[in-house]
Amino acid sequence: MSAWLGRHLQALLFAAGRLARAPFGTAFTVLVIAIALTLPAALSLLVSGVRAASGNFASAVDVTVYFKRGTTLDAVKQHATELKDQVGIAQVKLITADEGLEQFRQGSGFGEALGALPDNPLPHVLVVQPTPDSRSADDITALKARLSDWPDAEIIQVDTDWIQRLNALLDLARRILAGTAVLLGAGVVAVISNTVRLEILNRRAEIEITKLVGGSNAFVRRPFLYMGALYGALGAALASLLVLVGCFLLAGPVSTLAQSYGSEFRIATPSLGQLGLLLAAGAGLGWLGAFVSAARHLARIEPRV
């Protein structure tokens, strides 16, 4: 086991030495890989952030009942009490016309203009939240029908349409992200494969001599595989750094923008697990690129004596 580890450690150190001896070439290759990995990583972070934020809304399907103007607060409270006792209702929140006006005054910035109104134009509102097991489309439709039967209900609004649109957009974004990730991943494989190909050609004489003294294809291939994995891992590490810097730079402006729309949305920084996954993906793609190149080119090199 220790001999096996020793051989791999030797190959790893040898590959690292080759990369270190050509710092500029290595830096440019790593940069290209990093750029290719940063884009899908950042997009993934954005989509998962928006998804998480919308998930909170999506799980809270509300049905809002706007009552006819002139409906008394007691009548509305009576409806609220009846609803709370019904099966499938988790919560009923009453927003009186006065509370609604106050919220609008604070949130809209039209405080003074609203003060000029002769009376409150807003109706009393009940926000009805079904229990989690009563949020299917059929349940919501049935609840909406029940509420519509109230003679003093003006409008029944189910607040799910925008979530469905958002989810559709997110689904589209996820598919674009998957396509982009596959394309850029293939790009990383191609870049590393070509870099390793050039390295193999540069070291042709060394490979021939190694095979001449009994080096197996696996022995000759091993340092190249580590070289590919190192390129990928270094590219992924740089991509992680770029994503973290991007999160740091954009967190403030995005938060400000989100707050101006009344949202608590924040750019999430990648977790250690996500960064580890990115590193593993980079190393894996690098290994794959090197393997493709080594399998193709090393087998063709035989000692010429």
Next chain:
Amino acid sequence: MIRFEQVGKRYPNGREAIAGVSFDVRAGEMVFLTGRSGAGKSTILRLIALLERPTRGQVTVNGKDTAKLPARQVPAFRRQLGMVFQDHMLLPERSVYDNVALPLVVAHVPMRDIDKRVRAALDQVGLLDRIAALPPELSVGEQQRVGIARAIIARPPLLIADEPTGNLDPQLSRDVMQLFRRFSEAGVAVVVATHDQRLVEESGLREIHIASGRIA
């Protein structure tokens, strides 16, 4: 150790390098392959080292029929063989130590053993004091001796050398031959391809003369 039985080698372009070649080399024997350039000496060495496979006849090395040896077993086969070349075939960017250690490294010999054996091999060829040098820093004769140290370090039962004295002066040539004789006396079968008839005559050893791809 080596047996050639009616061996022929024809290349895809139709050129016949050797034909009907038969000979034996025993363990501990040193044999010269002689002949003019292009006679077929190198082809015979390439067949022994499995750098080529025969198109006719049978080549047996170390008890193995080389024509039937699967490709995956070729590296292990070559590890049982020491090879010395006229142009040394050293890695110019690696030290003398690394060059000599290479056959042991590819054979996964533990590092502590490699160190001892590299020093012993370099001591045998008189180059222990140049252990850290790079091949381009060495004279031609020293490079040849590094090549010899690399060939013998894995203690192969068979050593083949292709024009090993081609670039050496007469005294160095004799020194190299002395080394080869010492190896053969230690039980190693040695096959030396050369066109230097004077060396062969001086040695008084068996000679297999090749002319136009056939044993003359």
